[in-house]
Structure formats: structure tokens, C-alpha cells
Amino acid sequence: MSGSDTVFNVKPGGALHGAVRVAGDKSISHRSIMLGSLAEGVTEVNGFLEGDDCLATMNAFRAMGVSIDHHGEGWVRIEGAGLKGLQKPAGPLDLGNSGTSMRLLAGICAGQDFDVTLTGDASLSKRPMRRVTEPLEAMGARIETAAGGTPPLKIAGGHLLKGMDYVLPMASAQVKSCVLLAGMYAEGETCTTEPAPTRDHTERMLNGFGYSVQRQGARACLQGGGKLTAARIDVPADISSAAFFMVGASIAPNSDITLENVGINPTRDGVITILREMGANIEVLNPREVCGEPVADIRVRAARLQGIAIPEAQVPLAIDEFPAIFVAAACAEGTTVLTGAEELRVKESDRIQVMADGLQALGISAEPTPDGIRIQGGQPGAGTVQSHGDHRISMSFAMAALRARGEIIIEDCANVNTSFPGFVELAASCGLNISQN
The missing domain is CATH 3.65.10.10 (Enolpyruvate transferase domain)
Structure with missing residues (x-):
């Protein structure tokens, strides 16, 4: 199936609720x-x-x-x-x-x-x-x-x-x-x-x-x-997949969601640290160990996020979650600056450039740099975003609609199946106004 076959249509507004288990790690x-x-x-x-x-x-x-x-x-x-x-x-x-x-x-x-x-x-x-x-x-x-x-x-x-x-x-x-x-x-x-x-x-x-x-x-x-x-x-639930819901619940007023059985390996938990530094309301509940991997339930409630300078020490610990974090930055008050993340340019897409282009298409000031990005927070508008076949770009912009002023259309989304089959159905069941064609 070619990436051009799948388009996400996400209507603005809504909130995320419930207790869900995202895709396996x-x-x-x-x-x-x-x-x-x-x-x-x-x-x-x-x-x-x-x-x-x-x-x-x-x-x-x-x-x-x-x-x-x-x-x-x-x-x-x-x-x-x-x-x-x-x-x-x-x-x-x-x-x-x-x-x-x-x-x-x-x-x-x-x-x-x-x-x-x-x-x-x-x-x-x-x-x-x-x-x-x-x-x-x-x-x-x-x-x-x-x-x-x-x-x-x-x-x-x-x-x-x-x-x-x-x-x-x-x-x-x-x-x-x-x-x-x-x-x-x-x-x-x-x-x-x-x-x-x-x-x-x-x-x-x-x-x-x-x-x-x-x-x-x-x-x-x-x-x-x-x-x-x-x-x-x-296999625990994937923190990279949970990250989209953490960001969605943080930016959407009145959200309260619990993500069950998520892997919280200390080499992977940078997204929790970064979102908390931005002011997110994230609780790590019932921590335990399964097959040598640390696991917990993660409760996230809506919060007013602030822009930050992302600590470079957190970059390798959140490298796959930055598309979602950029959406949090776009909805935060003030400016978020990322440096030391040139690795993002050689992922499934050039995630720095593709995210900057998408945020700009939604009216957000996003200035790419060789090793990062500078994002001025605001409220995303309506628009059409190209994901360039990158699954994490597609899912990140879907969550942006929770705070957007109008509908967001995301093109080239078939590769979401590489990491999160069933994403659309699960997100819709939690309160995201999403459909695909």
C-alpha cells in the first residue's frame, strides 16, 4: 500500500478520556x-x-x-x-x-x-x-x-x-x-x-x-x-506510541487519560521529563518490572504548557518522540528551543524540516536549525499537512487538532501501520475527532 492512499481528517476540539493500552513496544x-x-x-x-x-x-x-x-x-x-x-x-x-x-x-x-x-x-x-x-x-x-x-x-x-x-x-x-x-x-x-x-x-x-x-x-x-x-x-506498551496521547491529553482542555502498562525504561523516558518541564500533569502509577523491563500506568491530565529550552541530555532519551513534543511546543505559551538533535534529520523523514513545514502550514512560527528547531507557541489553525510517509509525523499532527481552530488534513499516512496499527480507532474511542480515507 503506498503512503498516498491514506489521508487523516481530524476535526478540531474534543478531549481525551478513558483508560487505554497503546500498541506494544x-x-x-x-x-x-x-x-x-x-x-x-x-x-x-x-x-x-x-x-x-x-x-x-x-x-x-x-x-x-x-x-x-x-x-x-x-x-x-x-x-x-x-x-x-x-x-x-x-x-x-x-x-x-x-x-x-x-x-x-x-x-x-x-x-x-x-x-x-x-x-x-x-x-x-x-x-x-x-x-x-x-x-x-x-x-x-x-x-x-x-x-x-x-x-x-x-x-x-x-x-x-x-x-x-x-x-x-x-x-x-x-x-x-x-x-x-x-x-x-x-x-x-x-x-x-x-x-x-x-x-x-x-x-x-x-x-x-x-x-x-x-x-x-x-x-x-x-x-x-x-x-x-x-x-x-x-512486551509492554510502547512509550513512543503513548507519547501522542500524553501530548494530546496535555493540550486538550478537560482531558484525563490513563495509559496502561507502558514501558518506562530509563533510557526511553525523556518524553515524560520534557513534558513535565513544560508543565504537564503526568503521574506515573503502579511502577513494576515485567521481563526485566520497568513498566507503569501513566495518567495525564490537561495542563497549561510553557515553552522551554529542551535539555540536550534528554535528546537521546526522547529521540523518537520529538514530533509529538513539537506539537506540545506549538500549543505552549512562549518559545521552545531544541538543539543537539541533528539525528532527527535522518529518521523516516527529515523530522525537523517536515515538522517545521507542517507547523508553518497551520500558522505556527517554527524555525528549523541544523540541529534542532525554535517553535513559538500559539494555537494551530486549519490546514493541510504533508507527513512524507512518516508515521510519527502523521500521528503527531492528528493530536494537534485537539487544540486547533479548524480541521487538519494529514496526507500520506499509510505508514502509521509500521508502528501503530489501530491508531485511528483507538484515538477516536478516546475522543479525537479523526477519520481516515
């Missing part, structure tokens, strides 16, 4: 399939995200011979092939829109005995991959990319990998995870050191599957040649 869903496929024994996953990105990961491992039973509704049963049990696929592995799939699979495939090609859609084919191919090549892998270091990735099998001590030039969980996953196939020890904290689901889940990862501060190390043992995984 995308990062954990991806990794449950990957590690379950490489484990010995049967892994069962509950709460799996039925989005296109995670299904692309599932299909890739099926193409490499892994038996995966999937009946929908978040339940998956994986018969692990073991670290050395993957088989050469019949053709290229098409990973659709999923950068996570491609970057993490590059690390796994670099350790195999067979050749494999990783491809993706038009958006993924523009995304930078040298950030993973360079450390993998330093470990001994052989990988060809398209001109400019973009996909497809042609990975040659049968090359011995050597462990390495890799200092990441940027804060990227995908790069860190790629190197650590390759490290399982490498001789000796592989370590990563990151310049700022990023999501640590890979390290937590490797330990959960019995593969020891030693962590000290910004450094994570593992020894090659170990094994993964099957596990049961309960």
Missing part, C-alpha cells in the same frame, strides 16, 4: 523475534506489535528458515534455530520501512556462513548505513552498500569476525545493538562505549536469554561464542 518486539530465532528452544511472545516494521523482521527470519507461529493479536511462538542455525534465504530480505530491522540484522548476518542482501522501501533506501557497516567491516565483515552508504546492503558470508572495542561516534541504540549482536559471532570480547545513554533493550534482553552482557556506565561488553536460551517475553 516496537523495539522490544523486534528484538524478541531476533533473539528468539537465535535461541535454543521455544520462545513465546505476548503483546507483540502487529506493525509492518516488526512483521518485516519476522518475515526475514522465516526466510532464513526459522519456524515462527503467529496467529495475530500479539501472540508469537518461535522455534529457535540456535546462533548457527540460520539458513541462506532464497532472495533478498525486504525490510520495508524498518531501519531497526536493517541495522540490527546487519550485525547478525555479518556472522553467517552465507551471503545475504538487505533491501527496503524508498524511505529506508535513503537512510545512512555506514554507521553500521564501518564497525562491522572493522570486525572483519565484508559489506557492499549503494553509493553514499545507503541500502541495499550486500553482506558476504563466511568471514571470521574479531571482537573489537568500539567507541560510538554518535548516540545510537541501533549501532550499539548491531555491534553487540555481531559480537556474539566474533572471536574474543566485543565492547561498545556510547557518548550518551540510548535505549538498552538489547543488553537487557540478551541477559534475559542467558547471554551475559557486562555493563559499566556507558560501556557494554560480551564474549563471542556463547548461546541464547529460549525465554517468555511480555
Whole structure:
């Protein structure tokens, strides 16, 4: 389905109410399939995200011979092939829109005995991959990319990998995870050191599957040649998906919503910190731990938000939530300034430019900078916004209608299914005046 097939029409006003569970965590869903496929024994996953990105990961491992039973509704049963049990696929592995799939699979495939090609859609084919191919090549892998270091990735099998001590030039969980996953196939020890904290689901889940990862501060190390043992995984609700509802409830008068069973991993909770600094009324209730991941219910009520200078230390902890945060800034009093976020320019779209264009289309003053944006708060007007096929842009502007003066039309929204199938129905059930055609 091409992105141009789906348009969101969102009428102004309304408020968000109720207790809801948003879609399952995308990062954990991806990794449950990957590690379950490489484990010995049967892994069962509950709460799996039925989005296109995670299904692309599932299909890739099926193409490499892994038996995966999937009946929908978040339940998956994986018969692990073991670290050395993957088989050469019949053709290229098409990973659709999923950068996570491609970057993490590059690390796994670099350790195999067979050749494999990783491809993706038009958006993924523009995304930078040298950030993973360079450390993998330093470990001994052989990988060809398209001109400019973009996909497809042609990975040659049968090359011995050597462990390495890799200092990441940027804060990227995908790069860190790629190197650590390759490290399982490498001789000796592989370590990563990151310049700022990023999501640590890979390290937590490797330990959960019995593969020891030693962590000290910004450094994570593992020894090659170990094994993964099957596990049961309960996937929490995705904080990135919850973020749209946190922002919506914060900006819409009289809102009061509780988001249930949300993952609040400390490497992912920047959106809560930033919104609270803006004056949001957010309560974290019933904190608990499920399968090694911290989880809680999050209650959000309407609040008067203030513009802030977003602390740069929070940027890696909220990198996927900035489209939603920009909508909060557009409805806040005063000016919000973001710096240190150049990574947003190489996501599914150039999120700085695309959000600035969309906010300007709604009459909000939004001035992009090379590494961030300056947003003058106000009240969004009516208008038509181009999402450029970016799921997070689409959902963020849908929530903006809660405070808008008129209808917001959002084009190119089909990719919402990559991370949040059922978004329109769930948002409508909470009080957003949204329809799609």
C-alpha cells in the first residue's frame, strides 16, 4: 500500500478520556523475534506489535528458515534455530520501512556462513548505513552498500569476525545493538562505549536469554561464542506510541487519560521529563518490572504548557518522540528551543524540516536549525499537512487538532501501520475527532 492512499481528517476540539493500552513496544518486539530465532528452544511472545516494521523482521527470519507461529493479536511462538542455525534465504530480505530491522540484522548476518542482501522501501533506501557497516567491516565483515552508504546492503558470508572495542561516534541504540549482536559471532570480547545513554533493550534482553552482557556506565561488553536460551517475553506498551496521547491529553482542555502498562525504561523516558518541564500533569502509577523491563500506568491530565529550552541530555532519551513534543511546543505559551538533535534529520523523514513545514502550514512560527528547531507557541489553525510517509509525523499532527481552530488534513499516512496499527480507532474511542480515507 503506498503512503498516498491514506489521508487523516481530524476535526478540531474534543478531549481525551478513558483508560487505554497503546500498541506494544516496537523495539522490544523486534528484538524478541531476533533473539528468539537465535535461541535454543521455544520462545513465546505476548503483546507483540502487529506493525509492518516488526512483521518485516519476522518475515526475514522465516526466510532464513526459522519456524515462527503467529496467529495475530500479539501472540508469537518461535522455534529457535540456535546462533548457527540460520539458513541462506532464497532472495533478498525486504525490510520495508524498518531501519531497526536493517541495522540490527546487519550485525547478525555479518556472522553467517552465507551471503545475504538487505533491501527496503524508498524511505529506508535513503537512510545512512555506514554507521553500521564501518564497525562491522572493522570486525572483519565484508559489506557492499549503494553509493553514499545507503541500502541495499550486500553482506558476504563466511568471514571470521574479531571482537573489537568500539567507541560510538554518535548516540545510537541501533549501532550499539548491531555491534553487540555481531559480537556474539566474533572471536574474543566485543565492547561498545556510547557518548550518551540510548535505549538498552538489547543488553537487557540478551541477559534475559542467558547471554551475559557486562555493563559499566556507558560501556557494554560480551564474549563471542556463547548461546541464547529460549525465554517468555511480555512486551509492554510502547512509550513512543503513548507519547501522542500524553501530548494530546496535555493540550486538550478537560482531558484525563490513563495509559496502561507502558514501558518506562530509563533510557526511553525523556518524553515524560520534557513534558513535565513544560508543565504537564503526568503521574506515573503502579511502577513494576515485567521481563526485566520497568513498566507503569501513566495518567495525564490537561495542563497549561510553557515553552522551554529542551535539555540536550534528554535528546537521546526522547529521540523518537520529538514530533509529538513539537506539537506540545506549538500549543505552549512562549518559545521552545531544541538543539543537539541533528539525528532527527535522518529518521523516516527529515523530522525537523517536515515538522517545521507542517507547523508553518497551520500558522505556527517554527524555525528549523541544523540541529534542532525554535517553535513559538500559539494555537494551530486549519490546514493541510504533508507527513512524507512518516508515521510519527502523521500521528503527531492528528493530536494537534485537539487544540486547533479548524480541521487538519494529514496526507500520506499509510505508514502509521509500521508502528501503530489501530491508531485511528483507538484515538477516536478516546475522543479525537479523526477519520481516515
